[in-house]
Amino acid sequence: xxxxxxxxxxxxxxxxxxxxxxxxxxxxxxxxxxxxxxxxxxxxxxxxxxxxxxxxxxxxxxxxxxxxxxxxxxxxxxxxxxxxxxxxxxxxxxxxxxxxxxxxxxxxxxxxxxxxxxxxxxxxxxxxxxxxxxxxxxxxxxxxxxxxxxxxxxxxxxxxxxxxxxxxxxxxxxxxxxxxxxxxxxxxxxxxxxxxxxxxxxxxxxxxxxxxxxxxxxxxxxxxxxxxxxxxxxxxxxxxxxxxxxxxxxxxxxxxxxxxxx
Numbered sequence: 636x637x638x639x640x641x642x643x644x645x646x647x648x649x650x651x652x653x654x655x656x657x658x659x660x661x662x663x664x665x666x667x668x669x670x671x672x673x674x675x676x677x678x679x680x681x682x683x684x685x686x687x688x689x690x691x692x693x694x695x696x697x698x699x700x701x702x703x704x705x706x707x708x709x710x711x712x713x714x715x716x717x718x719x720x721x722x723x724x725x726x727x728x729x730x731x732x733x734x735x736x737x738x739x740x741x742x743x744x745x746x747x748x749x750x751x752x753x754x755x756x757x758x759x760x761x762x763x764x765x766x767x768x769x770x771x772x773x774x775x776x777x778x779x780x781x782x783x784x785x786x787x788x789x790x791x792x793x794x795x796x797x798x799x800x801x802x803x804x805x806x807x808x809x810x811x812x813x814x815x816x817x818x819x820x821x822x823x824x825x826x827x828x829x830x831x832x833x834x835x836x837x838x839x840x841x842x843x844x845x846x847x848x849x850x851x852x853x854x855x856x857x858x859x860x861x862x863x864x865x866x867x868x869x870x871x872x873x874x875x876x877x878x879x880x881x882x883x884x885x886x887x888x889x890x891x892x893x894x895x896x897x
Contacts, residue, residue: 640771645781649788650693650695650696652689652692652696653687655685655688656689656690656693657692659682659683659685659686659689660682660686661682661756662678662679662681662682662685663682663683663686664681664682665678666678666680666681666682666683667679670859671708676875682781694853697870698857698862698870701859701862701867701869701870702862707867707869712867712869714874715869715873716872716873718871719873719876719877720876723876723877723880726843726854726880727880729839730836730839730840730884730887731834732789733832733836734836734887735838736832737832737836737891737892737896738891740752740828740829740832747827748827748828750828752896753824753829753897754827754828754829754894756826757821757822757826757827757829757830758822759829759893759897760816760820760893760894760897761897762889762894762897765812765815765816766889766893766894767889768812768814769809769812769813769885769889770885770886770889772805772808772809772812773805773809773844773881773882773885774806774882775805776801776802776806776809776878776882776884777878777879779798779799779800779801779802779805780799780802780874780875780878780879781875782794782798783795783798783799783802783871783875784871784872785813785873786798787858787863787865787868787871788865789865790865792858792861795858795863796855796859798857799851799854799855799858800855802851802878803848803851803852803855804890806844806845806851807848809844810841810844810848812840815835817834830894831865832892833892836888836892837841837888837892840881840884840885840888843881844875844881846877847874847877847878847881849879850873850874850878851874851878853870853874854870854871854874857870857871858871869881
């Protein structure tokens with residue numbers, strides 16, 4: 636039975652994915668604790684698998700509602716824009732707490748860490764080596780994602796695809812370099828306030844880079860299937876906003892923790 640609506644809002648249908656997402660997140664965190672204490676990763680891996688499947692199914696439904704069913708009207712898209720703006724604002728405050736912790740410890744080092752920063756025995760990374768390369772990579776990815784946006788606006792499908800492929804490649808390349816940096820680090824998260832603030836701040840940023848890369852990879856898949864038009868592509872815009880946020884946070888991380896903090 637076709638129900639005709641006389642409004643431009645999207646009344647979301649009942650969906651099992653919020654429930655399966657919540658259950659998988661609980662299994663993920665409980666499994667991680669169980670892995671740490673009992674050396675058993677099975678619950679963590681099972682929860683991770685369910686979370687990935689939930690994301691795929693949920694994103695499929697949203698793409699179908701937007702592209703094939705036409706439920707994302709301009710009024711709905713406006714609400715989604717405000718939702719994304721508020722989400723990024725919450726992420727800014729999330730990282731602000733890490734910078735607060737870093738500057739609290741670095742500007743006034745306590746006796747427990749030798750009243751110096753970095754603490755004695757800590758050999759920080761050289762800011763003009765891998766960190767500088769990662770900075771260039773992220774800034775370049777910001778350029779390519781902006782190029783992809785302009786190509787979509789100009790209905791240039793081939794340029795949009797090429798630039799978005801470059802962006803995703805640079806994102807995963809950044810992740811690979813940061814993983815190598817962690818592997819070669821001479822200190823750990825347990826080495827005083829420096830180790831904890833360094834790995835928490837850069838680690839959560841690395842997690843955001845992975846999430847942003849997957850976000851853009853999903854947009855690339857939708858772009859290949861011609862889901863975006865020059866006037867209706869908020870899914871890509873949200874991914875681009877998120878990616879620019881990741882770029883800006885990295886600039887602050889590089890200038891404060893890698894350069895000034897070393």
